[in-house]
Amino acid sequence: MKNQRNNRQNVSMKWNRRGWAMVLLLLFNYTLFAGIANAEQSTKASETKTVYLTFDDGPSKNTSEVLDILAKEKIKATFFVLGQQAESYPDLVKRIVQEGHQLGNHSYNHAYKPLYTDFREFWRQIIKTENVLNQIVGQRPALLRAPGGTYGNFDASYFEHLGQAEFIIHDWDVDSGDSKRSNVPAAEIIKGVKSGPLKSHITVLMHDGTGHSESVKALPTIIQYYKNNGYQFAALTSEVKPVQFRLAQKSKWVKAALSPEEADRMMMQDAASWPDASLSEVMNRSLPLFVRFGSATWQLNTGEYQMIRDQFYVSLRTMTSRMGGEIQWDGKQQTVILKVGDMQAEMNMIKHVAIVKRPGEENMEVSLDYVMKDGGTQLNLRDLMDIMNVKVLSYIDDGQKREVTVE
Incomplete structure (x- = not known):
């Protein structure tokens, strides 16, 4: 933050009523014009x-x-x-x-x-x-x-x-x-x-x-x-939000199998050889993910979730079960029916959209970002929380604990 200097002067003078009125008027005009100038500068900054x-x-x-x-x-x-x-x-x-x-x-x-x-x-x-x-x-x-x-x-x-x-x-x-x-x-x-x-x-x-x-x-x-x-x-830095293309539904290449455990060993071996790096820089994939909602805590273990581009993707079937709901799969229509309590969501996996229905409320549309893994669907956790009409408040991922808090 830039340091601001405030110059204060103590002036002792005798003023008549008209003099005070002029001072107040000048102060009002100064404040008004300063506010306008600051607003213009703020607008220009936001338009950079x-x-x-x-x-x-x-x-x-x-x-x-x-x-x-x-x-x-x-x-x-x-x-x-x-x-x-x-x-x-x-x-x-x-x-x-x-x-x-x-x-x-x-x-x-x-x-x-x-x-x-x-x-x-x-x-x-x-x-x-x-x-x-x-x-x-x-x-x-x-x-x-x-x-x-x-x-x-x-x-x-x-x-x-x-x-x-x-x-x-x-x-x-x-x-x-x-x-x-x-x-x-x-x-x-x-x-x-x-x-x-x-x-x-x-x-x-x-x-x-x-x-x-x-x-x-x-x-x-x-x-x-x-x-x-x-x-x-400007040059790109680690603080600049990266442009990333959406994940294609199908890769152009047939990829060789690689287990998470083998990938971890491979990356940790290289990290260990870097003089300016520690093994903790390669995140421990075995940590469970905890999703906290009020007094309820849902735990997802290895294989039931993954992280892609700083986003958690959770097993739809597992997470639905944790929340006490159920899902039905319509293979012909490529649609998943998700039910939790009195909420029902019709999830069109081809169009990447869910229509959420609740009694007495207008239908709500939610965009879906998901990936397929081991024959199952892993849905972006934020999208699932949008379907449930709850907000993600915060998450912790410090190499020792992974935790998401929602309300």
Whole structure:
């Protein structure tokens, strides 16, 4: 918080009634105009629009030109680098950091099939890239971008495993289109950016890897475009809420089986080798989840819930049983009927929506976010609480206890 200085002066004067009236009038006008000015400043602050320029697949010879442009424009950006490229261009990695930009992890070699058919290989590449960057600049970036983005490539387990290891996964709002094919011309890249949404915060996908010289040519015009629209520029940080694509109903890849226990052992083994990390950074998956509602406490054990992107997903059947309710499955209509007390919810799993019915009340519609695991449905806990018409007040997840309080 900024320190505010209050200057106080003691003035002894004799005032007549008219003099006091003038003082009061001046004070009123000052307070009024100060309030208006403060309100305008508050409004301007809330309207601050930010663009996060991100560059994937580097570093390469193009990165040097990108950094020159960013330096000239006095703006910061984020570079999701490949470990393989970082090894080839260590001086550019150092320059990225020295000039105040943010580093992110983009795997080691960007090879889709091995990365997305077995999480073991994805994890191996992420850790290998971390080690490369640690050797060059002493950093192990928490920011991570999946090659090709998460949609259709990640399943729930990828989000869960990486979340356990405290990686922050970033997709994007605006795709410049500079990687649709080889040598996409600058004019087309600019058009791709301008066709994107103008939201208050935008993450833009671009590339600075080999073969993206046209992206470099397009960059000054893209920067000016956002400046003309009132945007400021910043690098991503761990405090910025990440853009993440919704989870696809079906992965593009057939993935090798990996048990939670094996994943834990694999991640803990790597964490133990980090000089600046402890085993507690890899969260203990065996902890039960307690949901507290007044005097009632519902406990969910391992396998009855999971965490994806900082959200709890609970077994619908188990949680319904804990609450004293029942569910019925209509396979033909792909609908689940959930009944708890006098409440009934018709959950359309295809449309991801529930129609909630209570006696004497209008029907209520609730959006559903769920995943399938071991043939069962795990529903976002907040969505289930919305169906029950209760609010999530708080949750604790400190590595020793997992607890959600609702009312």
